[in-house]
Structure formats: structure tokens, C-alpha cells
Amino acid sequence: MQKFLTDMHTHSTFSHDGRDELSVMLAAAQKAGMAFYGVSDHFDFDYDLFQMSEEELAQIKNADPEVYFHGARHLQEDYEGVMNVCVGAEFGYSDKAEVKARYQKIYDKYRPDFVINSVHGGDGKDFARYIFTEDKKSTYRSYLGLIRRSLDVEYPYDVVGHIGYIARYVPYEDKRLSLAEFGEEIDDILKTIIQKGKILEVNSANKGLQNRTLPAEEIVQRYYDLGGRKVSFGSDAHFKERIADKREEVVEMLKKIGFTHLTVPFRGEHIAVLL
Ligand SMILES: [Zn+2]
Numbered sequence: 001m002q003k004f005l006t007d008m009h010t011h012s013t014f015s016h017d018g019r020d021e022l023s024v025m026l027a028a029a030q031k032a033g034m035a036f037y038g039v040s041d042h043f044d045f046d047y048d049l050f051q052m053s054e055e056e057l058a059q060i061k062n063a064d065p066e067v068y069f070h071g072a073r074h075l076q077e078d079y080e081g082v083m084n085v086c087v088g089a090e091f092g093y094s095d096k097a098e099v100k101a102r103y104q105k106i107y108d109k110y111r112p113d114f115v116i117n118s119v120h121g122g123d124g125k126d127f128a129r130y131i132f133t134e135d136k137k138s139t140y141r142s143y144l145g146l147i148r149r150s151l152d153v154e155y156p157y158d159v160v161g162h163i164g165y166i167a168r169y170v171p172y173e174d175k176r177l178s179l180a181e182f183g184e185e186i187d188d189i190l191k192t193i194i195q196k197g198k199i200l201e202v203n204s205a206n207k208g209l210q211n212r213t214l215p216a217e218e219i220v221q222r223y224y225d226l227g228g229r230k231v232s233f234g235s236d237a238h239f240k241e242r243i244a245d246k247r248e249e250v251v252e253m254l255k256k257i258g259f260t261h262l263t264v265p266f267r268g269e270h271i272a273v274l275l
């Protein structure tokens, strides 16, 4: 096992919220010494199909799969032998069968090198546009229920993205998704990730959060205690300055917990990289 720099969750202007073009992101990643660089632009078909006005849709524009995969594969070739560019996708989970079928279609047609399975909202709405009730318990329980169901999707995925993401948008004073409050639901999710052989993402984008990472350290610790050993690092960078942001902090945290390696998903293989 070798030590390499990795960042397996990043975006580019193929995503509605990406600020730098993929070529710019890749040049910055190479300059930073990345050995494995994962591009995971957004596909959130739930919003695309349901309940959104034209205006809202324009704001949550999905990557055009044809343009995205074509462009990213070209750049991947350009970097061959220099940096491992992993052309992936972040699929926003939805319970709706039509949405799942569309992800499956994208997967079959473009064969992304890896897939991040994330929950960004529910009922056809992004959490950023949600009106939350004052009941934290029931809000978080239904969020955790969505994550739990997302683990059972039929289309292939490798990584479970940013557990706890909802906390960025909720109005509660204590936004934390803690084991003390939701231990049972969290344990069920972590055990399922382990049992299915998936990778738990440790995401360093903590804007608006009361913990350093997503999921919080205590949840990553719990995953380890339950026997989970597959973790990936993702900055969730949407512009070049955030590539590998706080990676050292995350690595230190993981080492302290007992992890010895990160796991890089690539074309169905899970590559172990020394921490
Ligand atoms: Zn996401």
C-alpha cells in the first residue's frame, strides 16, 4: 500500500453550483500533487421531474450527461500517466421509481468510474428550499430514513456521501446529528454500509455546520467500532481553492480513530491508499 493524495468528491461548472471549469480544477489538482482526483458532478433528477418552476429548475440544472462524460473522458486521457482522474457522478437519491430508473440509464450508458450516493432533499425539493418544522426529531428521522433507503438502490454506487448534510439548512439551535439522539437509526445505516461493502465518505465541506466533518467524528468513530474500514476523503470542492481543503485535519482524525487507509473507488475496484 502506498501513500497518495486523494480527493474523491469535487465539482466543476458541469454542475449548476460549480464555479471553475473542469480543466481548471484538474490543473489545480495536479499542481497540488493529487494522485487520485475524483470528479463527481451533480445529477439530481428528483427536482428535474417534479414540483419545480422553470426558474427553480434553471438554478438546479443537472450536468448534461453527454457533454459531461464526453468532456471529462477527454481530460482523463490528457492526464493519463500524470494523475488518475476518476470520472464519477453524484446521484441525488430519491424514493421515486422514475428517478431511480433515470440513474440506472445514465449508469448503463456512461459507466461512471464511481458513483457517490447522496441525499440532498426530499419530496422533489432541495433542503436549501425546504420549509422545516420545529420538530428536529421527526425531521432528522425522516432524513435518516431516506439515507437508509438510499443504501438499497439497485443502481451501482460506491460511496455514501456526506451523512448529516441536512444540518446545513435546518433552523434548529442544535443542528448536530448526534449518536445520543439518533444512535439507533445511525447504527442501522452504518451497519448496512459495512454489510454492503460500501465506502463511508468523510466530507470536509463544513460551511454552516457545528462539526468539522460530515459525518461528525463520533459517527466515523462509531463506524470504525462497528467494523467499518472503508472511508474516502472528499472536499466537495466547487472551485479550485477548495480542492483537498482540510485534508490533513481529516487524515489526522482518521488516524486517531484507528484507520490505516483510505479507499479509492475506481471502476468497481476499491483501491486502498495508505493514510
Ligand atoms: Zn452532495
Ligand SMILES: [Zn+2]
Pocket (backbone or CB within 6 Å): 009, 010, 011, 090, 236
Ligand atoms: Zn457534491
